[in-house]
Amino acid sequence: MIRLSVFVVLLALISPGFAAIDAYSFPNDELRDRYHTLIDELRCPQCLNTNLAGSDSMISKDLRREVHRLLLEGRTDDEVLDFMHERYGDFILYEPRVSTGTLVLWFGPLLLLLLALIIGFRVANRRSSVRELTEDEQNQFAKLIDPQLIDPQFIDPQFIDAAKEKN
């Protein structure tokens, strides 16, 4: 149990690799924090699956420099993301903008989940739509169940009495 807890804690401490060593100075902590958040959210255009924070490629260095410059100019986070999106498209944002092109990406899984739930409901309800047997059907059933041939423990108690009566 202790080993498991240690493992979980160590797992949680794995952070995105700080492969990039840039000496960028910021006038305050708020800008520095925003910088780090933004370079985590921006994808390196060349690297397929690394963010700007974790990439050493030339374009990533240049783009980090731009994020730093834009933040010092006083732009908002959205303005920085817009700047990148205008030039590099949907690909550069780890959270793509919601547009006609990305609707399927955003809402597809949700729709699938809804579909699964609907189907699940309907299948489950079919099973539980067991209704009470009518008088006639009970008689038929009772005739079929002969407690002397079938071990009573396998028969629903409500039918045993009826069965005993009929047989």
Add this chain to the structure above:
Amino acid sequence: MSESNTAVVNKTSNVRRILLIPLAFFFVLITILALGFRLDDPHLLPSVLIDRPFPEFSLTELHEPARVLTVSDLKGEVALVNVWATWCPNCVIEHPVLMRIANEEGVPLYGINYNDESVKARRWLERYGNPYQFNMVDNEGKLGIDLGVYGAPETFLLDRKGVIQFKHVGAVTPALWSSTLEPLIKQLRSES
């Protein structure tokens, strides 16, 4: 008895039909993904700059540092803009193709020396030849960023008004010229 049997069979087939929906959805999804992954090299980003005007810039010329170039220098004719650098091996490979296009096809070719050093760049052109009308010195890569460039070589095709009509990532090849660039240039030239 047989009546209830039929009832049970109907209910089962209704359930089965509904279960076919996710299966059908799955096959549609698989087909889309298979096609999507096969069509393009994932390393090549689609260009968001198509049909947008070439970005504004103000850069010095590689051989004439006193000369300042702006976007109006790219307008007036259907032209190619090539992003290149001395650290880029594919630029060496595509260079003879660019030389031929510039000298024989009568298409103006403008160069952007991207993230480079001007002394090295001038030496490089002496060694391999200079097909460019002029070269914009983009040592910080800022014009590159405005163009959505992420490596070299990259080549843009502009119409007369300086609107980007086509972008190619990677070396220009003779095949690319005959299949795409040449016909596009002809078409753009015939437009007003």
